[in-house]
Amino acid sequence: MQLNRTLQPALSALSISTRSSPTFIFMVMADLVGLSLSGVISVYIRQVFFEEQFNPLLYWQLAPVLGLFVVAYAVVGLYPGVAISPIDELRWTSLSTTLIYFVLTATLLFRREGEVYDRGVFLLAWILSIVLVLISRALVRSMFARRRWWGYPVILLGAGKTGEMVIHTLHQRPSIGLKPVLVLDDDPEKHGWLEGVPVVGGVALAPELARRRHIPYAIVAMPGVPRDRLLSLLERYATAFPHLLIIPDLFEFSSLWVSAKDMGGVLGLEVRQRLLLPGPG
Known part of the structure; x- marks a missing residue:
């Protein structure tokens, strides 16, 4: 009963939708628009600029293939497109799109229908698909990222300076898709508000x-806590959240070229200086 009474202020403070279906639907629609435009433009260019006999109706019969792209994007984690870096989005969009076009061809x-379809149309559509899908996704994010229903709500564990910087970053970059709705901290003196987000109680909630x-989603923003305490938090709350993000002491370090590495069971962060690499790495 005491826990329920403690939870009431926290529950009443939640003002952002916890449903992810609108974000998922709009991202799927963005991909379908980008893929459809790439096909239409490719067929139109082939029809207008080349005088040979050409039947565009053959290509409209391939419209159901669009569903394969959606399935491939879902498999590689492009939906609902939340908390994904631009580099990863470019990589997985390119790879999955290329794979589907390769399988289709x-x-x-x-x-033995290759002689019926023009390979130039597929080649142009493949290139345009990657470009237009990324553009469509960016446009959808710019239009809807600040809406209350966009993205996922996230609970922040830790109301210190790092937590404040995390909230500020997420507010400044709504396209990330993570909306801080509550902050939890065991220090009663920090209860109240942090960057406009209510701090309502201890992390046990x-x-x-x-x-x-x-x-x-939960974000652990307590880089100064002892190692044993941090491990205890992770073990306790890792099963409560499908996604648990940890902000390390390197919070202000640029994360664009940083990737996680498993070194025999030990987690490491690799910083890649792309300009020093002989090729793509």
Whole structure:
């Protein structure tokens, strides 16, 4: 009963939708628009600038293939497109799009329909698909990222300076798609408000809040806590949230070229200086 009374202020402070379906739907629509435009433009260019006999209706029959792109994007984690870096989005969009076009072309050749379809159309559509999908996604984010229903709500564990910087960053960059809705901290003196987000109680409330409001993300922003305490927090709350992000002491370090590495069970952060690499790395 005491826990329920403690949770009431936290639950009443939640003012952002905890449903991710609108974000998912709009990102799928953005991809379909980008893919459709790439096909239409490719067929139109082939029809207008080349005088040979050409039947565009053959290509409209391939419209159901758009569903394969959506499935491929979902498999590589491009939906709902939240908390994904531009580099990863470019990489996975390029790889999955290329794979689908390769499978489509190989299937048509295997069925001996390759001579019916123009390979130049597929080549141009492949290039345009990657470009237009990324542009469509960027436009959708710019239009809707500041809406209350966009993205995922996130609980922040830690109301110190690092937590404040995390909230400030997420507010300044809504395209990331993580909306801080609550902050939890064991220090009663920090309860109140942090960058416009309510600090409502201790971190022990996190699992119950996650369960009641289906909040999938939590950010641990306590880089100064002892190692044993941090490990205890991770073990306790890792099962409560599908996504648990940890902000290290290197918070202000640029993360664009930083990637996680598993070194025999030890987590490491690799910083790649791309200009010093002989090739793509």
